[in-house]
Amino acid sequence: MISEEKTNKHLILLKGFAKFILPITVGVGTLTALGLSLDNETWMKLWPLLTAYFFPPLGKESVIPAAIAVGINPLLIALxxxxxxxxxxxxVVWNYDLTKKIPLIGGFIKKVEELGRKGSKRYRWIKPLRFIGIVLFVMVPFQGSGGLVGSILGRLIGMKPWATWAAVTTGAFTGCLLIAYFANILKSILIKNFILGLTLLIVLLIAFILYRVAKTGNNQKNNPKRK
Structure with missing residues (x-):
């Protein structure tokens, strides 16, 4: 009996260690292999952009077009x-409680959790849609809609870890490929017809600014400052 308990504890520890180390190993290993497989010029353009993606406010909506603008293959940067x-x-889905203890990231997770539990308008539409909701949320090319927040929201609405990961992955690949596709089209238009391309770019920029202004206004209405 005691031997079985020890075995179970060892298995639990081994499983926990595997869940911690596997994503890191796969991530670092894949990016290392990618760097070794690319020519030096491409890799020197790519790795700073991949690094920048980890630091807000930069997101896929800015990193992917920037990469395409400097000549990186759209499919490469999207994937x-x-x-x-x-x-x-x-x-995150495998090490949620541990992730909450990581400086800065932990505080951010708690903030998202609080907003989710309070029924924030930004997130509450996701719950009834569940899997599809997470996919759509991660697809949206705006700040704060990446894999980290998508994983937090999946947990908050009670989705299983694998379902959350699958939804985030589906949304990420779909969203990134769409952004790369349209960014590449815009680049082609700029090359062929600079005036038309510039006009489209300005229209998109204005639309983005209006969105941010409207969003800020809604946040101020929903969270009035206490006097």
């Missing part, structure tokens, strides 16, 4: 960013 989201999600 690379989506892979990062997928690996981050896998680590």
């Amino acid at each position: 690379s960013i989506a892979f990062i989201d997928s690996i981050v999600s896998l680590f």
Whole structure:
């Protein structure tokens, strides 16, 4: 009996260690292999952008177009960013409580949890849609809609870890590929017809600014400052 308990404890510890180390190993190993397989010029352009993706406010909506603008293959940058989201999600769903103890990230997770539990308008539409909701949320090319937040929300609405990871991964790959596709089209238009391309770019920029202004206004209405 005692021997069985020890065996079970060892298995639990081994399983926990595997869940911790596997995403890190796969992530680092894949990116290392990618770096070794690419020519030096491409890798020197790519790795700073992949690194920048980890630091807000930069997101896939800015990193992917920037990469395409400097000549990186659209498919390469799209799959690379989506892979990062997928690996981050896998680590979070497997090590959620541990992730909450990581400086800065832990505080951010608690903030998202609080907003989710309070029924924030930004997140509450996801709950009834569950899997599809997480997919759509991660697909949206705006700040705070990546693999980390998607994984947190999946947990909050009671989804199983594997379902959450699958939803985040689906949304990440779909969203990144769409962004890369349209960014590449815009680049082609700029090359062929600079005026038309510039006009489209300005329209998109204005639309983004209006969205941010409207979003800020809604946040101020929903969270009025106490006097």
